Amino acid sequence: MRILFLSFYYAPDLSAGSFRNTALVSALKDQLPSGSQIDVITTLPSRYASFNIDAPQNEEVDGLIVKRAALPGHKSGMLDQSRAFTAFAREALRLTKSGEYDLVYASSSRLMTAVLGAYIARRKRLPLYLDIRDIFVDTIKDVLSRKLVWALKPLFSVLERWALQRAQMVNLVSGGFRQYFESRYPSKQFSYFTNGIDQEFISVKPDVACNAKTDLPEVVYAGNFGEGQGLHLIIPQLAKHFDGRLKFKLLGDGGRRSQLEGALRDQKLTNVELLAPVNRNELIEIYRQADVLFLHLNDYDAFLKVLPSKIFEYAAIGKPIWAGVSGFAAEFINEHVTNAAVFHPCSLQQAIDSFEELELVTQHRTEFVQTFSRERIMQNMAAGIIQTRESKVP
Numbered sequence: 001m002r003i004l005f006l007s008f009y010y011a012p013d014l015s016a017g018s019f020r021n022t023a024l025v026s027a028l029k030d031q032l033p034s035g036s037q038i039d040v041i042t043t044l045p046s047r048y049a050s051f052n053i054d055a056p057q058n059e060e061v062d063g064l065i066v067k068r069a070a071l072p073g074h075k076s077g078m079l080d081q082s083r084a085f086t087a088f089a090r091e092a093l094r095l096t097k098s099g100e101y102d103l104v105y106a107s108s109s110r111l112m113t114a115v116l117g118a119y120i121a122r123r124k125r126l127p128l129y130l131d132i133r134d135i136f137v138d139t140i141k142d143v144l145s146r147k148l149v150w151a152l153k154p155l156f157s158v159l160e161r162w163a164l165q166r167a168q169m170v171n172l173v174s175g176g177f178r179q180y181f182e183s184r185y186p187s188k189q190f191s192y193f194t195n196g197i198d199q200e201f202i203s204v205k206p207d208v209a210c211n212a213k214t215d216l217p218e219v220v221y222a223g224n225f226g227e228g229q230g231l232h233l234i235i236p237q238l239a240k241h242f243d244g245r246l247k248f249k250l251l252g253d254g255g256r257r258s259q260l261e262g263a264l265r266d267q268k269l270t271n272v273e274l275l276a277p278v279n280r281n282e283l284i285e286i287y288r289q290a291d292v293l294f295l296h297l298n299d300y301d302a303f304l305k306v307l308p309s310k311i312f313e314y315a316a317i318g319k320p321i322w323a324g325v326s327g328f329a330a331e332f333i334n335e336h337v338t339n340a341a342v343f344h345p346c347s348l349q350q351a352i353d354s355f356e357e358l359e360l361v362t363q364h365r366t367e368f369v370q371t372f373s374r375e376r377i378m379q380n381m382a383a384g385i386i387q388t389r390e391s392k393v394p
Contacts, residue, residue: 001036001389003028004096004126006106006117008088010042010066012053014277016309017133019198020173021107023374027382029064039099040066041092046084053279067095078144081110089116096120103389105129111136111160118163127391129384130167131193135180135305136160142300143227164188168391169384176305176328193381195309196374197316200280204288206318206362217291217360218247219322222283223310225254230298230346232256234324236263237348239272242355248272248294251286287317291360296324299345307332315340315368320358324351336368 005025009018025038032038045053059066069091071084089112104126106117114130121128137156141149164170164185171191172181181190225231231250239248248271250260257274264272278286287293293314297303304327311333314321321340323333330342341357343350 001032001103001386002099002101003032003036003038003385004099004101004104004120005038005040006092006104006113006120007040007042008085008108008113009046010040010068012055013043013045014279016195017107017109020131020133020195020309020374020378023196023198023378024107024381024385025064027375027378028385029062030379031382031386032063035063037063037065039096039101040064041095042066042068043084043088044068044070046071067091078148085110085112092116093120096124101126103127103129103385105131105385107131107133109133109136111156111163114163114167115159118166121393122166125393127388127393128167129169129171129388130163131171131173132177132181133173135177135302138180138305139300139302142298142302161185168393169388171381171384174305174307174328175332176307180305191381191384193377193384194307194372195312196372196377197312197369198374200284201313201316202369202373204284204317206364216245216247218249218289219292219294220249220251220286220290221294221296222251222277222286225250225252225257225260227256228298228300228303229254229256229296230324231296232260232263233298233346234296234348234351235260235272236267236269238351239264239269240267241348241352243269243271246271246292249275249286249290251275251283252277284317287314287319290319292322292358293317293319294322297326297329297345299326303345304328311337312372312374315365315372318362318364320360322351322355322358336371338365338368339363 007017007021009015011018011022028038045055055068057068069088071087104117104121106113108114117128137153137160140153169189171193173194175192235248295308295310307329315337321337323340323342324345325342326344333340333342339359341354343354
């Protein structure tokens with residue numbers, strides 16, 4: 001069996017998509033029959049301009065072939081992202097032109113990788129398995145101007161429908177996506193394999209009932225500094241309010257970093273440290289040294305449906321979680337995660353009030369870790385992908 005595996009991000013890149021799809025490939029290798037091959041087409045590490053890591057453009061080992069497309073220099077703007085995806089798609093089409101496969105898998109957050117997978121599957125008359133990590137058609141109204149949304153939403157709606165109707169199986173990474181997709185595509189079969197906790201985080205042994213180490217507890221955030229996270233709208237206000245009581249350490253990069261830096265500079269705040277992205281081993285140690293782990297999404301309707309992957313690694317570490325989220329993510333945390341305080345995104349007063357609910361101790365979340373082990377989730381998902389090979393192609 002030969003699987004064509006499309007993912008814009010893949011190891012050693014730093015992103016939720018990279019971690020998810022790298023684990024999935026490992027699970028597929030465990031289950032595929034002897035002599036099978038997985039062809040991964042992805043990009044050279046590109047998640048953050050400020051984080052450079054080398055990766056071979058072509059890699060082959062034990063039935064796994066990874067080909068990484070070089071991308072033009074880009075940041076977080078829509079135009080830059082479009083150019084980057086165009087380069088990826090062009091290379092994917094070139095590499096697959098003469099290839100013979102049994103199945104196409106595509107993992108997509110911004111829709112277009114799903115469209116690319118659907119195009120290749122249609123051209124080669126192959127079964128298609130889509131992994132949908134975001135609702136792009138629903139998100140663009142919150143991140144683009146009204147004029148652009150008016151012009152582009154009908155186009156992306158058509159592309160979404162075309163790609164999903166082409167797929168034999170569609171996985172949705174968040175249960176919050178259920179109503180959107182099932183109401184639009186009632187005849188489509190969906191699965192719900194979420195993100196999960198990678199072994200690196202499961203291996204961390206939290207110090208049970210370990211109290212905060214100092215009189216100035218450290219709040220850590222690691223991830224993107226983009227419009228979707230809205231850190232520039234909440235961190236300066238929080239830091240000002242908790243000056244002398246908390247210090248904040250933020251690791252990452254993104255399109256709103258300069259705006260965040262400017263707000264911190266204008267208020268002359270000294271209890272916030274901004275650091276560049278780091279690799280996972282360093283990140284885990286920073287998590288272990290933290291007293292509170294912070295999460296925030298901007299106050300947009302589209303984010304009512306998402307389930308941030310960050311929740312899973314935070315929960316595994318055992319630290320208190322301070323989360324500015326709403327909708328499905330808030331429901332998920334309240335149901336599954338102990339010692340977590342949730343507040344409405346961008347609400348300073350709710351954030352202040354919710355912090356007082358936290359116990360500044362480290363605790364095992366054994367049941368959560370067992371339930372949401374990435375290895376277990378990916379093994380089940382891999383089995384579903386392999387079964388898709390038997391689906392009829394129209």
